[in-house]
Amino acid sequence: MDVRAEIEKRTGEIERVIASYLPPEEGYQKTVMEAMNYSVSAGGKRLRPMLMQETYRLFGGSGRVIEPFMAAIEMIHTYSLVHDDLPAMDNDEYRRGKKTTHAVYGEAMGILAGDALLNYAYETAFRAFALEPENPGIVPALRILARKAGIYGMVGGQTIDVESEDTHDMTREKLDVIYRLKTGALLESSMLIGAVLAGASPDEQKIVEESAGALGLSFQIEDDILDVTGTTEVLGKPVGSDEKNHKATYVTFAGLNKAREDADRISKWAIAHMESLPVRNEFLIELMIHLIGREK
Secondary structure, eight states, rough: HHHHHHHHHHHHHHHHHHHHHHHOOTTTTTHHHHHHHHHHTTOOHHHHHHHHHHHHTTTOSSSSHHHHHHHHHHHHHHHHHHHHTTTTTOOSSTTTTEOOOHHHHOOHHHHHHHHHHHHHHHHHHHHHHHOOOOTTHHHHHHHHHHHHTTTTTTEEEEEEHHHTTTOOOOOHHHHHHHIIIIIHHHHHHHHHHHHHTEEEEHHHHHHHHHHHHHHHHHHHHHHHHHHOOOOOOHSSSSHEEEEEHOOOOOHHHHHHHHHHHHHEEEEEEEEHHHTTSSSHHHHHHHHHHHHHHHOO
C-alpha cells in the first residue's frame, strides 16, 4: 500500500465532508463566520477525522452518521489552535505556513472565532440524529466529544500547561498528565467515537481508547522533537517556540535520543495493541505507523 497516496486521497474526501458543514458567510455577524472558515480551511493533516472514520470502518461502520462528528472534531481541534496562537498564549503569527487567525482578523475576533468553532462543533455533531436517529451510539459519542474536549480532557491539559510556564515546578509526572489530556484526549475522542458509532463492544472500546492515548503521547513527543530538529519551511510554523516560551518538554527531561527511543517504543505498543483486536483495518495501522515518522 502506498500510504502517502492513500492519505492524500482520503484527506481530499475529508476536506469535502468538513467543507459541507462550515457555516455560510452571511448576516451582520459574517466576519466571525469568515474567521471560522479561514481557520478550518487553513489546511492540516485532518488526522483526527481520518482516525475517527477509519476506526468506524474498522468495526464495520458504513453510514454517514460519522460525518458530522468528523467535522465537529476538526472544529474543536481548530478552535484550540486558534486560541493557542493568541498573544496571551503562544503568540504565534504563522501556522501551517499561513497567517494565524488573530494575525488576520485581530485578537478580539480570534477569541470569538475560537468560541464560535467550539459551539458550532456541538451544533454540527447533533446533526447526526437526523442521519441515523436509531443509532444507540450517538448519545455516548456526544458525551465522549464533550468530556474529552473539556476540563477533564484538552482544556484541563492546557490549563496545567499554562500554569506551569515560567515556573520551576514542572515534573515528568505533570508533563505526562499534560500530554495525556492536551494531546491524547482528542485522539482518544476521535477513535473512540468511531468505535462507539460502529457498535464496538466495551472491551473493544477500551483497547481503542488505550491505543489512541499511547498514540497521542508518542505524537506529542515527536512534536517536541520536531520543535528542536525541524525547520520553519517544512513545519509551516516557527521552530524553537518551546525554548522561546520557556516550556519544559519531553526533550528537556529525557534528551533528544531518549525521546526518540520512547516515541518509537510507545508507538509500537499502540499499534500492537490495536492489532490485538479481532478486526483489522490495514490502512488504519499504516496511518498510525506513518504518523510517528512524520516530518511535520
